[in-house]
Each structure stands twice: as structure tokens, then as C-alpha cells.
């Protein structure tokens with residue numbers, strides 16, 4: 069699996085539609101300070117479901133929408149799509165190529181898609197569990213992140229190893245099952261209360 073392309077429109081400094089295509093080998097994005105290099109990494113984090121505006125260096129989520137300049141009007145929406153080669157089927161989906169997209173309007177309305185079909189944020193998160201690609205994955209290492217990992221709490225570091233070991237999805241499923249079990253226990257207590265009242 070590898071990243072084939074990133075399409076960006078109306079996201080941060082990218083008012084016009086722009087397509088980054090990645091080929092074999094290493095690709096570097098270079099440019100003067102403030103030209104938008106980090107915005108490309110932010111776009112990838114965002115499309116993978118980042119919900120924390122602060123992680124995207126903004127105050128609110130609407131800050132990702134192109135705010136306009138002296139010469140250009142602000143945009144009405146931000147759009148990012150990433151396309152991954154999935155010919156090795158590392159992503160558990162029956163396609164050799166997977167495109168994930170996210171669109172956000174100023175009204176706050178947003179839309180996620182996987183290969184053109186509308187989906188929930190949850191579907192995107194689940195698609196990338198244990199691949200290192202998700203918004204919490206280690207495939208995007210931001211400035212200062214290594215330092216944060218080294219000086220972080222052992223539990224936070226453990227999350228990184230869990231992702232690499234491929235056990236995150238099992239932990240999530242276990243947590244959901246435990247929650248259900250707890251709810252059922254509460255229901256049983258209620259039923260036995262009702263039964264004892266009837267007796």
C-alpha cells in the first residue's frame with residue numbers, strides 16, 4: 069500500500085484545486101516559509117478524520133477553509149481526497165485503489181466518502197485501524213512529535229506499539245463488548261428488582 073495522490077481544494081492556503089501525485093521513491097515538498105508545506109500534511113490528517121482544530125493549527129474546524137486574501141474571495145468549502153494503492157489488500161476493502169475524501173462547508177455540514185460512497189467518520193477510522201495511517205497513526209510525524217513521544221507517558225507510547233502490532237482493532241472491539249456486558253448487567257439488576265416487587 070502506498071499513497072498515490074492527494075487532491076486539495078479550498079483547504080487552508082490552497083484556494084484552487086491542486087493534485088499532488090506520488091511515484092516510486094522519495095518525494096520532497098520544498099518551498100519558502102509560510103508557502104503551505106505543512107498544510108499538505110494537515111490536509112492528510114484532516115481527511116483521515118482529525119476532529120481537533122488545534123492539531124491542525126487552527127482555532128475552530130472552519131479555520132481549515134480558505135479564508136481569502138486581498139485578491140481572492142474566501143471559499144465556501146474545504147475538500148481533500150487521498151488515493152492509496154491497495155493492490156496488496158492491506159486495507160480490508162475489496163478494491164485495488166482506495167480514495168477517501170472529506171468535505172466541510174462553512175455551515176458546519178460535512179461529508180466523508182470512501183471510493184465515492186458517502187460513509188461515516190467511523191468507517192474511515194475503522195478502515196485504517198492497525199495500519200499506522202489513521203489520524204493517530206505514526207505514518208505522519210509532525211514537528212516536535214518525536215520529542216513528545218520520547219517524553220510522553222508510558223501509556224501513550226504503548227498506544228503507538230499497539231498500532232504497530234496490529235491489536236488496536238481488537239482492543240476497540242473488547243471495549244465495545246465490555247460496555248455491552250456492563251449495560252446488560254444493569255438490565256438484569258433492573259429485571260430482578262421488578263421481579264422482587266412482583267413477588
Ligand code: ATP
Nearest residue numbers: 080081101102103104105106107131132133134135
Ligand atoms: P514553514 O516552512 O514556516 O513551516 P510552511 O511552508 O509549512 O511554512 P504552512 O504552515 O503550511 O507553511 O502554511 C502557512 C500559510 O498558510 C500561512 O501563510 C497562512 O496564512 C496560510 N493559511 C493557513 N490557513 C489558511 C486559511 N484558512 N486560508 C488561507 N490561508 C491560510
